[in-house]
């Protein structure tokens with residue numbers, strides 16, 4: 439089967455998944471916020487999105503309640519998405535600086551983006567069993583990204599989940615620690631980069647500025663040409 443067909447098959451599997459009863463219940467009953475009261479929410483798992491030939495994989499934690507879980511596309515329609523996609527545009531990874539809806543024309547270049555947990559969790563906190571259940575899909579995505587050279591984890595949870603995957607794959611992860619701007623060149627796996635998550639909690643307080651994120655993405659690009 440060709441790569442894009444495999445991705446389509448994986449996407450179909452993800453979207454129909456009901457493995458985590460707590461998350462299935464939450465996503466199906468989640469109350470729209472007042473600003474979107476007239477909108478139909480997605481209410482399903484949110485698969486990855488982007489350039490399947492890409493060299494960069496970006497990992498977030500999980501769909502946001504009024505972002506991806508509303509629009510049905512990862513990092514779409516909320517403040518975190520706007521912040522992230524404007525930085526990706528500034529570094530040439532997207533064709534436009536905004537990410538508002540599934541049909542807004544956004545495309546990714548050389549970059550694929552996904553969440554380590556594909557259903558919105560209450561309080562943005564997945565349970566260990568939910569991380570474990572959803573890791574099968576992350577593993578499949580990683581194995582299908584044949585040109586992968588770099589993985590950028592947004593936030594400590596995504597970083598930890600990726601490290602878990604590496605460990606399971608037999609990679610030595612002893613020195614890998616999360617901190618903003620951390621970078622690890624690996625002998626037997628794609629390079630690992632880390633950034634604070636672009637959530638309003640971090641961006642509104644100045645913990646993560648656009649120039650900090652652009653600087654991480656610029657480093658990824660520079661390393662591609664080495």
Ligand code: SF4
Nearest residue numbers: 455457458483557572
């Ligand atoms: S979090 Fe992942 S494993 Fe759990 S129901 Fe959603 S898609 Fe399925």
